[in-house]
Amino acid sequence: MSDEVRAAGATAGTADEQDGVGRGGIRLINVTKRYPGQGTPAVDDVTMTIRGGEIVVLLGPSGSGKTTMMRLINRLIEPTSGKIIVAGQDAMGLDPTELRRHIGYVIQNAGLFPHMTVATNVGLVPQMLKWDKKRIAARVDELLELVDLDPAEYRGRYPRELSGGQQQRIGVARALAADPPAMLMDEPFGALDPITRGNLQDSLLRLQDELGKTIVFVTHDIDEALKLGDRIAILDKGSRVAQYATPQEILLNPADDYVEQFLGGGQAMRLLQSSRVADVPLQHVPEARTGDDADAVRRRIEGSEIGFAIVLDERDRPVRWAHPDDLDGVTGPIGERGMDVAPPIRARATLQQALESLIQIEHEWVPVVGPRGVYRGTVTLGTLQNAIRDMKDRARRPRRPS
Numbered sequence: 001m002s003d004e005v006r007a008a009g010a011t012a013g014t015a016d017e018q019d020g021v022g023r024g025g026i027r028l029i030n031v032t033k034r035y036p037g038q039g040t041p042a043v044d045d046v047t048m049t050i051r052g053g054e055i056v057v058l059l060g061p062s063g064s065g066k067t068t069m070m071r072l073i074n075r076l077i078e079p080t081s082g083k084i085i086v087a088g089q090d091a092m093g094l095d096p097t098e099l100r101r102h103i104g105y106v107i108q109n110a111g112l113f114p115h116m117t118v119a120t121n122v123g124l125v126p127q128m129l130k131w132d133k134k135r136i137a138a139r140v141d142e143l144l145e146l147v148d149l150d151p152a153e154y155r156g157r158y159p160r161e162l163s164g165g166q167q168q169r170i171g172v173a174r175a176l177a178a179d180p181p182a183m184l185m186d187e188p189f190g191a192l193d194p195i196t197r198g199n200l201q202d203s204l205l206r207l208q209d210e211l212g213k214t215i216v217f218v219t220h221d222i223d224e225a226l227k228l229g230d231r232i233a234i235l236d237k238g239s240r241v242a243q244y245a246t247p248q249e250i251l252l253n254p255a256d257d258y259v260e261q262f263l264g265g266g267q268a269m270r271l272l273q274s275s276r277v278a279d280v281p282l283q284h285v286p287e288a289r290t291g292d293d294a295d296a297v298r299r300r301i302e303g304s305e306i307g308f309a310i311v312l313d314e315r316d317r318p319v320r321w322a323h324p325d326d327l328d329g330v331t332g333p334i335g336e337r338g339m340d341v342a343p344p345i346r347a348r349a350t351l352q353q354a355l356e357s358l359i360q361i362e363h364e365w366v367p368v369v370g371p372r373g374v375y376r377g378t379v380t381l382g383t384l385q386n387a388i389r390d391m392k393d394r395a396r397r398p399r400r401p402s
């Protein structure tokens with residue numbers, strides 16, 4: 001543990017922060033799970049740290065022990081040996097209600113109770129925590145909004161009256177009900193068609209932008225792992241961790257032949273898919289606000305090589321581009337002058353999505369926004385070219401001996 005992390009932990013309140021893994025962080029220490037009657041352990045002496053606020057993807061072939069790992073973390077089963085630290089404490093010592101408050105769980109096919117309405121399903125954990133009815137109802141509506149389902153339309157429905165994608169959204173809402181710092185997602189989108197799956201992946205990333213949870217996500221789909229993971233653990237039999245690194249590190253430097261074989265090919269496109277706009281240097285453009293004086297904005301533009309300014313609203317969201325022509329003859333505030341910006345892309349978008357956006361909307365400049373739509377910078381084809389060149393340079397570096 002670095003001194004910095006230790007120092008941060010010392011000032012923070014919760015036990016997991018004091019443990020140095022960050023809020024919602026999880027640690028597995030020499031964890032082994034041997035099912036009765038099985039010759040080889042499903043999980044064999046695994047040690048790994050899942051840092052708070054990250055999406056960690058467990059990626060491995062069928063039978064590599066991914067579900068077993070999740071069930072261990074959630075204490076649905078007990079380890080044969082080893083320790084799992086949740087909320088800064090040995091998970092075995094936490095009472096089950098405390099554990100549920102700390103970790104939400106989403107499984108394939110959502111696992112909703114068929115005889116309960118959406119509202120009852122979503123409100124299960126708050127009910128278990130004995131919240132009063134009014135608070136539960138308000139929370140259910142808030143969560144339905146969060147997962148893009150109109151509360152008035154959906155709260156009274158039964159699971160059979162929903163599509164697979166909608167059921168999965170309800171599954172996510174249910175897991176988030178008590179606002180747990182961590183969420184386990186076991187192949188949540190596995191049974192969905194590719195379009196619905198893509199939409200739900202995007203929604204999860206958007207949610208994560210706002211919520212910053214610790215998410216452990218199981219899949220055997222490499223592209224899903226690359227798209228979602230801040231870090232990916234590639235698992236072999238017995239959950240042996242073959243590599244635990246960022247998507248780029250894995251693509252550029254596979255740790256061994258197993259990882260290389262697992263990845264298959266097409267690494268160049270995958271780099272674009274797995275690199276986020278947030279991770280590349282953005283183009284900086286002079287900034288202005290509607291109340292700014294036209295002369296001052298003109299001077300700001302003249303002082304830069306860009307030739308125009310981006311106008312932000314009172315909440316720092318990008319709204320217009322202002323060229324000097326737009327300001328011709330204007331004295332005093334620039335007001336509503338200029339041309340509307342293209343729909344912004346989120347900092348969490350992949351470089352591939354940024355490229356598609358630049359091509360589809362025929363704009364040379366697309367603003368990038370972070371949480372709550374706050375302006376972060378601008379992306380151009382040049383931004384992407386530089387990022388790709390950078391990655392290629394890194395890829396040319398000799399591979400580490402395994």
Ligand SMILES: Nc1ncnc2c1ncn2[C@@H]1O[C@H](COP(=O)(O)OP(=O)(O)OP(=O)(O)O)[C@@H](O)[C@H]1O
Pocket residue numbers: 035036038042060061062063064065066067068069220
């Ligand atoms: N309840 C159980 N009793 C006995 N063996 C089990 C049990 N659950 C899982 N196993 C075995 O443990 C190993 C790991 O299973 P697990 O379900 O964790 O793998 P997985 O990586 O999640 O697989 P999949 O991708 O197919 O869901 C497998 O060999 C499986 O047969």
